[in-house]
Amino acid sequence: MSLTLTILGCNSAVPTLSRFTTSQALQNSSKTYLIDCGEGAQIRLKDLKIKRTKIHEIFISHLHGDHFFGLPGLITSLNLSGRLTPLTIYGPAGLSKFIHTLKEIGSIYLNFELIIHELQADVFQKVFEDQYLEVYSIPLKHRIPTTGFLFKEKEHPRNILPPSIKKHKLSIEEIKTLKNSKDVTRPDGSTLYYMDHTIIANKAESYAFCSDTIYDEELIQYIQNVDLLYHEATYLHELKTKARERGHATAHEAALIAQKSGAKKLILGHYSSRYKDLSVFIDEAEKIFSNVDLALDGKVFQVSEH
Numbered sequence: 001m002s003l004t005l006t007i008l009g010c011n012s013a014v015p016t017l018s019r020f021t022t023s024q025a026l027q028n029s030s031k032t033y034l035i036d037c038g039e040g041a042q043i044r045l046k047d048l049k050i051k052r053t054k055i056h057e058i059f060i061s062h063l064h065g066d067h068f069f070g071l072p073g074l075i076t077s078l079n080l081s082g083r084l085t086p087l088t089i090y091g092p093a094g095l096s097k098f099i100h101t102l103k104e105i106g107s108i109y110l111n112f113e114l115i116i117h118e119l120q121a122d123v124f125q126k127v128f129e130d131q132y133l134e135v136y137s138i139p140l141k142h143r144i145p146t147t148g149f150l151f152k153e154k155e156h157p158r159n160i161l162p163p164s165i166k167k168h169k170l171s172i173e174e175i176k177t178l179k180n181s182k183d184v185t186r187p188d189g190s191t192l193y194y195m196d197h198t199i200i201a202n203k204a205e206s207y208a209f210c211s212d213t214i215y216d217e218e219l220i221q222y223i224q225n226v227d228l229l230y231h232e233a234t235y236l237h238e239l240k241t242k243a244r245e246r247g248h249a250t251a252h253e254a255a256l257i258a259q260k261s262g263a264k265k266l267i268l269g270h271y272s273s274r275y276k277d278l279s280v281f282i283d284e285a286e287k288i289f290s291n292v293d294l295a296l297d298g299k300v301f302q303v304s305e306h
């Protein structure tokens, strides 16, 4: 099952009409995983026709407003639209208090269960798993506790060859067994070998989200050979001192992380509002890493380009 990434917001600090603050939707054919929730994320979701009912998990990197101010609006809108299915939010310490206070002060009574998992910011560990993928927290170095997230698809079962189904009148159970790389022994004693009746499926895909952070080579070990890497690039390298002081990275540094981690593709984002023409970010990063693109609101990326 292939993954697509839609950028809902790409700016840092303040939203502009064309560049909302950070939020992304990672989707497979069944679910949408929301990553950060900057102001206006729900408007972009609507605009891009991404169904909110498919969102069951939200992953928040840190509690700077440009990464989570969209939560109050989204949560209350979900409630008003009649949502009953639970929603789980993963994020740093303090998130629970924020949601609690919001509900209390705003007299908000939710009709669905809202589950908050506060994460330890300084460890790489599995924080979530479903039938499709695993999510790991990535410790980042920013001004406050911050985690990136690594999304790793689980290995896909093999694909059955359609002619085999017809020829051998395969049952659902037999198809399942063959797809899981196991041979089938039939009542008449004959054996169906999975290698004869299935082919290898697309390889599992991986996406790493790294925002916000200084240039930090320690994170390379966690994101080895990812198909797609999003790395913040708030500034160009001429402002590298400012970037470091503010807990951010430059396009040059993002490209170095992509190169050193063996990422197949790099997306830059979290631009400072001082930059109107973003092509300069590509120019700077391309000198180090060739397969680079810009996060822009509404832009859709295939996680793997195979």
Ligand SMILES: [Zn+2]
Residues within 6 Å of the ligand: 062, 064, 142, 212
């Ligand atoms: Zn921040």
